[in-house]
Amino acid sequence: MKFYIKTFGCQMNFNDSERIKGILKSLGYEQAQSYEEADIILLNTCTIREKPDQKVYSHLGEYKKVKEKNPKAIIGVCGCLAQRMGAELVNKAPVIDLMFSSFNIHQLPQLIQQAQAGYKAIAILEEPPEDEDKLWEYPTVRDNQYCAYVTVMKGCDKNCTYCVVPKTRGRQRSRSLQSILSEVKALVEDGVKEVHLLGQNVTAWGQDIGMHFADLLYEVAQVEGVQRIRFTTGHPKDMDERIAKAMGEIPTVCPHVHLPFQAGSNRILALMDRGYTKEEYLEKIQMLREYKKGITFSTDVIVGFPTETEEDFEHTLDLLEKVRFEQVFSFKFSPRPGTPAYSMEGQVPDDVKTQRMARLLNLQKKILSEIAKEYEGTIQEVLLESYENGKLVGRTLTNRWATLQGPEELLGKTVLVRVERANPYNLECSLVSVLS
Numbered sequence: 001m002k003f004y005i006k007t008f009g010c011q012m013n014f015n016d017s018e019r020i021k022g023i024l025k026s027l028g029y030e031q032a033q034s035y036e037e038a039d040i041i042l043l044n045t046c047t048i049r050e051k052p053d054q055k056v057y058s059h060l061g062e063y064k065k066v067k068e069k070n071p072k073a074i075i076g077v078c079g080c081l082a083q084r085m086g087a088e089l090v091n092k093a094p095v096i097d098l099m100f101s102s103f104n105i106h107q108l109p110q111l112i113q114q115a116q117a118g119y120k121a122i123a124i125l126e127e128p129p130e131d132e133d134k135l136w137e138y139p140t141v142r143d144n145q146y147c148a149y150v151t152v153m154k155g156c157d158k159n160c161t162y163c164v165v166p167k168t169r170g171r172q173r174s175r176s177l178q179s180i181l182s183e184v185k186a187l188v189e190d191g192v193k194e195v196h197l198l199g200q201n202v203t204a205w206g207q208d209i210g211m212h213f214a215d216l217l218y219e220v221a222q223v224e225g226v227q228r229i230r231f232t233t234g235h236p237k238d239m240d241e242r243i244a245k246a247m248g249e250i251p252t253v254c255p256h257v258h259l260p261f262q263a264g265s266n267r268i269l270a271l272m273d274r275g276y277t278k279e280e281y282l283e284k285i286q287m288l289r290e291y292k293k294g295i296t297f298s299t300d301v302i303v304g305f306p307t308e309t310e311e312d313f314e315h316t317l318d319l320l321e322k323v324r325f326e327q328v329f330s331f332k333f334s335p336r337p338g339t340p341a342y343s344m345e346g347q348v349p350d351d352v353k354t355q356r357m358a359r360l361l362n363l364q365k366k367i368l369s370e371i372a373k374e375y376e377g378t379i380q381e382v383l384l385e386s387y388e389n390g391k392l393v394g395r396t397l398t399n400r401w402a403t404l405q406g407p408e409e410l411l412g413k414t415v416l417v418r419v420e421r422a423n424p425y426n427l428e429c430s431l432v433s434v435l436s
Helices: 012-027 051-067 082-083 088-090 100-118 132-135 166-171 177-191 213-223 239-248 266-272 276-289 308-323 348-377
Strands: 003-008 040-045 072-081 098-100 120-123 148-149 194-198 228-232 256-258 296-303 327-332 379-388 391-396 401-404 415-425 426-434
Touching: 003 012, 003 132, 012 040, 012 072, 012 098, 012 100, 040 082, 040 327, 040 401, 051 072, 051 177, 051 327, 072 082, 072 100, 072 256, 082 166, 098 100, 098 296, 100 132, 120 228, 132 177, 148 177, 166 228, 177 194, 213 228, 228 415, 239 266, 266 276, 266 308, 276 308, 276 415, 296 348, 308 348, 327 348, 327 391, 348 415, 391 426, 401 415
Parallel strands: 003 040, 040 072, 072 098, 098 120, 148 194, 194 228, 256 296, 296 327, 401 426
Antiparallel strands: 379 391, 379 415, 391 401, 415 426
16 A cells, blocks of 8 residues: 655654654654555645645646546545634535645544545544544654654644634644653654754743743754754744843854845735734844854745835835845735634736736845855855755755865765855855764
8 A cells, every 4th residue: 555645844844744654654654755656645735825725626626637547546635724624615626535734744644544444534623622642642654764753732722814824723832841852862763863843932831831932952062973953934023132041141042044035125024914013023133143153044025915005115125135134935925714814905006017027036036145145165064965966955054055076975974165156046066074
């Protein structure tokens, strides 16, 4: 029996898919190379924007053909779209045999049994079940041997007016420190060198269990064998001095932070209910730079939020120029059903969004070209993660992709490289020495 998983969305979704693969492997399934040969096909969905929703229907149309050749094949949908739409999704796409959300991934074995017996195995819960933590008992199946995601919390207690996460992922629930450390130790024993802590709002970890995210950083750093620590995604409101101080004191915490600002205009930030101003965001950036020398930043930006004016948008461009992000994930505002922003007056025309997006991307490309030049001739530390097209590929401490010529035996090694040429998205390097 074989399975196939197609994943949309954020790193949380991809980590969920790794856990689903572990569950299916424990049930005796093998991973298929394509959906055509699979006995179970799962779509792990995202619903943060409209485009991923549309892609799901397209894929389900393709997967339906599998049942013509293999009537016993099971087609399932999980993730955020499943949680948001529930039975409505099954009504629109009757080909679905099985459906669950991030709340009850651990119930997959029972749901498969129901689907195999000929029932519609639809299990969408309004709240996370009491035994949700049973999920951590299952292994993950990773594509990357040396870097691993570790989910440390689920859900979010913020109320951003454009966001469906509180509805699709629930309120914030911190995973226990003991459970996290047990997984990190097991990963290190399996050869992992870089641990990437995940959460919808990872910097809020611990608030519901009497701890602080800084405590988690110190504890994970104590696990022998952890060479690098990263975390995603933090909320500016929760990025405080304790976290900045911990980052500065812990050498294994990488000098890079993904900190979404979403908009540069204080008026728009208030409409978004983000809980900070442009000035406060810039103060956080400066605080992090003081505590963690050489730190770099990436961010998320929404273009064309309802009522956004030219003046509002200029504040967004100004923030890009002031911070000089090394990576920007930008999106045109996509109204999501069930959110306050969905019915806000003053929706921005799509052609205006497109024009503003083009200006933002042009500015960011200019900034990245200037930053790239600053890398040329420098010595960088790189953890080599993969071997592609005859080249070793890895990331710098600042989260830049780097490639170099070298033997495949260097995979998993941390090396020093010299940056010979740099472009906005990649560093072409030569080997200086092997560190470990």
